[in-house]
Every structure is written in C-alpha cells, then in structure tokens.
Amino acid sequence: MVVKVYGPMCGCAKRVMVCLTEKEVEFETIPVDVFKGKHKDPEYLKLQYFDAESRAIMRYYSEKYRSQGVELLGKTIEERGIVEQWLEVEAQNFHSHAYNLAIHLLFAKPFGITQDLKLIEESEAKLEKVLNIYEERLSKNKYLAGDFFSLADMSHLPFTEYIVNTEKVYLIRDRKHVSAWWNNISNRPSWKKVVEMDKAPI
Amino acid sequence: MVVKVYGPMCGCAKRVMVCLTEKEVEFETIPVDVFKGKHKDPEYLKLQYFDAESRAIMRYYSEKYRSQGVELLGKTIEERGIVEQWLEVEAQNFHSHAYNLAIHLLFAKPFGITQDLKLIEESEAKLEKVLNIYEERLSKNKYLAGDFFSLADMSHLPFTEYIVNTEKVYLIRDRKHVSAWWNNISNRPSWKKVVEMDKAPI
Structure with missing residues (x-):
C-alpha cells in the first residue's frame, strides 16, 4: 500500500x-x-x-x-518512555518558539502576515533557554533520547531547518553539542530526500 | 514498587x-x-x-x-493511532487555552499574576471553536478515540475540571455531547479519588 x-x-x-x-x-x-x-x-x-x-x-x-x-521508538518500554519524554519536550517547549521564528522571519511576506518584531525577540529568548537545556542533554548523549536516533530527534528536523535558514542560525551553530547533533541528524539520507522534494516544483 | x-x-x-x-x-x-x-x-x-x-x-x-x-492505549495499533491523535489534539489545541483560563480565572491571585482580561477573552473564543469540533466528534463516539475510554479522554480531566469550576462552565455544559462526555469521565472513581486527594490537607 x-x-x-x-x-x-x-x-x-x-x-x-x-x-x-x-x-x-x-x-x-x-x-x-x-x-x-x-x-x-x-x-x-x-x-x-x-x-x-x-x-x-x-x-x-x-x-x-x-x-x-x-x-524509531526505542527498543524497550523504558527507551520508549524517554523518546516520549523528548517528543513531548519538542511539542510543548521547542515547537511554538521555533514556529514563531519561522513564520515571522521566513513566511511573513508570502502569507501576508505583518512581521511581529516583539514576538521574534520573545521567541528567540525563550528558545535560547530551551536550547541551553538541549546543549546539556546532548553533551551526555548523542541523541535526545539516548544513544539512538528516534522520533524525538526526527520531530525537530523541519523547524530546526527553518531556523538555520534564518539570521538566527547562531541559536544552533553557537552551541557545540546542539550543532553536532543537528549536523548529524540533518545529514541523514531521509531528511536530505525530504529537503530535495521541497525544492522540486510541484 | x-x-x-x-x-x-x-x-x-x-x-x-x-x-x-x-x-x-x-x-x-x-x-x-x-x-x-x-x-x-x-x-x-x-x-x-x-x-x-x-x-x-x-x-x-x-x-x-x-x-x-x-x-488506556486502545487494543490495536489502529486504536492506539487514534488515541495518539486525540492526545495530540489535547496537547496542541485544547491545553493552552484551557490553561490560560484556569490560570487567569482561578489562580491569578494566589500566584500574584495580574488577571489578563484580553487573554481570557481570546482563550475563551479559541476554546469555543475547539469544543465545537469535540461536540461533533462526541456526537458520533462515546469517547474521543472511539467507544473506549483512553488516555485521550483522561488527559482532559484536570483542566476541564478547572474550567467547570469557573464562570466559563457554560463552555462544557451548553454542549450536549461534550457535557455528557464530561459527566461520564469525571465520575470515574479514579478521577473522584484524585479530586478528593486535592481537597485533603497536605
């Protein structure tokens, strides 16, 4: 199917x-x-x-x-528990700030939205705090849920890609472990394929 | 343990x-x-x-x-898929509005927060739209994920309880199917036990 x-x-x-x-x-x-x-x-x-x-x-x-x-879910119930924890972190703590940056820095014009500079500033500051915790986590583990790639990492791909395509790329690049993690996961053939599909004319 | x-x-x-x-x-x-x-x-x-x-x-x-x-996860992979869908709806579409209402209508004073009337109004309007979709869904199924109680329903318990304890109780009570669903899930012995624990002195 x-x-x-x-x-x-x-x-x-x-x-x-x-x-x-x-x-x-x-x-x-x-x-x-x-x-x-x-x-x-x-x-x-x-x-x-x-x-x-x-x-x-x-x-x-x-x-x-x-x-x-x-x-992608971890091999044991315990591993899945940690995958779910970081999936939840992505959804509840990372996503909304990354989304605001993407919308207001990349898509305001095509969507006809007025760029909200205050929201950009607030989202950037909040994302900094979140990424500081990621930096600590990723200094101890190669991936968010441990030493294995999982849905928790994967779920970050689209909006981290948007961020590195904006002037706020430093949020990722200036954090040693977050940056290494991003280089690692964004170079997976699966993500490269999706990025290529995005470039192709519909 | x-x-x-x-x-x-x-x-x-x-x-x-x-x-x-x-x-x-x-x-x-x-x-x-x-x-x-x-x-x-x-x-x-x-x-x-x-x-x-x-x-x-x-x-x-x-x-x-x-x-x-x-x-609580559904019996099959397909059922779990629907449980996950509605858990995600709760986390992404219901929670933040319900949270804003709870904080600003019930907890602003004890937490020393200035009550934000504009945020209350906006959250109420957004929650109305979300609950209209719930009303349609619950006119066809007894529970959110189908005809079985699951984490999807359970995850709504704490913040729906807060809402029915505010002046905005009509959001639940005035929707026939949402109201019946709430009566059903909030009368489960498990939830009654948690509510009792909340009333007990620490």
Whole structure:
C-alpha cells in the first residue's frame, strides 16, 4: 500500500515524510495549496480535525512498521518512555518558539502576515533557554533520547531547518553539542530526500 | 514498587495520578511547594528537564502495566493511532487555552499574576471553536478515540475540571455531547479519588 501524505510542503508534512522514509514505507504526496485556502476545504477537513497531528501519525507508522526500517521508538518500554519524554519536550517547549521564528522571519511576506518584531525577540529568548537545556542533554548523549536516533530527534528536523535558514542560525551553530547533533541528524539520507522534494516544483 | 509522584497538586501531577489509579499502580505523592519556588530547586530539576512531560509519563505507565487495570492505549495499533491523535489534539489545541483560563480565572491571585482580561477573552473564543469540533466528534463516539475510554479522554480531566469550576462552565455544559462526555469521565472513581486527594490537607 502506498501511503498518501496530504498537505502543503509544511513542517508537519515533512515530519511525516521523513518518518515514512526511515521506515521504508512508500508514499506519495497530495499537494494542498494553503495560499488558495484549500486546507479549509470540507473534503480536506474530513481527513483530520486539527492540523497538529503529525506526531501522532509518526508514532502510528513507527509502531505499525516496527519490524522494518529504522527503529524509531526505542527498543524497550523504558527507551520508549524517554523518546516520549523528548517528543513531548519538542511539542510543548521547542515547537511554538521555533514556529514563531519561522513564520515571522521566513513566511511573513508570502502569507501576508505583518512581521511581529516583539514576538521574534520573545521567541528567540525563550528558545535560547530551551536550547541551553538541549546543549546539556546532548553533551551526555548523542541523541535526545539516548544513544539512538528516534522520533524525538526526527520531530525537530523541519523547524530546526527553518531556523538555520534564518539570521538566527547562531541559536544552533553557537552551541557545540546542539550543532553536532543537528549536523548529524540533518545529514541523514531521509531528511536530505525530504529537503530535495521541497525544492522540486510541484 | 511504589511510584513516587513529585510535584504540586497541579494539573500535570493529577494527569499522572489518575493514570496510575486506572492502571492499579500504587503511588505516593511527594509535595513540591511552588509558592516557595521549590520546583526550581536543582534537586527537583534533576528529575525532569521541563514541566510538560505528564503525557509521556502516562504513556509509559500505560505501556509498562498494559496487562493490568484499564487498557488506556486502545487494543490495536489502529486504536492506539487514534488515541495518539486525540492526545495530540489535547496537547496542541485544547491545553493552552484551557490553561490560560484556569490560570487567569482561578489562580491569578494566589500566584500574584495580574488577571489578563484580553487573554481570557481570546482563550475563551479559541476554546469555543475547539469544543465545537469535540461536540461533533462526541456526537458520533462515546469517547474521543472511539467507544473506549483512553488516555485521550483522561488527559482532559484536570483542566476541564478547572474550567467547570469557573464562570466559563457554560463552555462544557451548553454542549450536549461534550457535557455528557464530561459527566461520564469525571465520575470515574479514579478521577473522584484524585479530586478528593486535592481537597485533603497536605
């Protein structure tokens, strides 16, 4: 079965695509043009209630295809517990600040949003604090959940990629262990493939 | 083994406590006095990096004790997928608005926070939209993930309880299916036990 990934080439869709790639699951993308408001179509909304369910989709495919591709949930219940802890950290402590920076530094113009300089400043300061904790964590472990790559790392790929494409790249580059971690995970063939797909004309 | 639940009697700790109760896992609470800033103690911070990991803890114990108590993750991989979807909805779409209402309507005074009327109004309006989708969902299914109680419902207990204790109780009461769902899940012995513990002197 070929999995259909609906959505624009946004961070959420990329999160699912890199997961399917690591799990060696074939997929096709069905573009949804957000600039034309297609993500509000009743037909599209039937497919999902909210637009923040990419982590649930990643968990589902990682479990369904547990026996193939890269193990992304950890090998034991204890390892999965730590993967879930850092997935939660990404969703609750990292994402909203990274999202604000991406939207206001990269996408304000195409989306017709007024750039909010105060929000950029606040998000940057909050992300600094979060990344200081990451720096400490990654000084002891190669990956967030331990010495194995997992959904916890993967979930950071789309929005960290946005950040390193802005003037705020220093947030990643100036932290030795965060920077090494980013170089490591962003050079995985799965993520390179997703980045290439993003560059391709639809 | 008796599980130690560290923290103040806040929504996050209650989320973990109701989960352990449903899973028939013995636990004790270790109070942490946030009014005295004890949650910033280095010793306490060693236990967790951030304060938003209660859902990861719920997942861990639900999996570790899968064979005892109530099944909270769904019986199949597909059911778990839907549980994860609605857990994500709770974390990403419900929680922050419910949290803002709870903080500014119930806890502004004890925490010495200035009540933010604009934030209350915005959070109320956003929560209305979210709960309209819940109403539709719950008109078709008894619980969020289907016809079985799960972590997805459970994760809503602490902050929905706060809301029904404010003047904004109508958000729940005026929606037929959301109201019936709330009556159902909040009358579970596990939740009643946690509410009783909250009333007890520390």
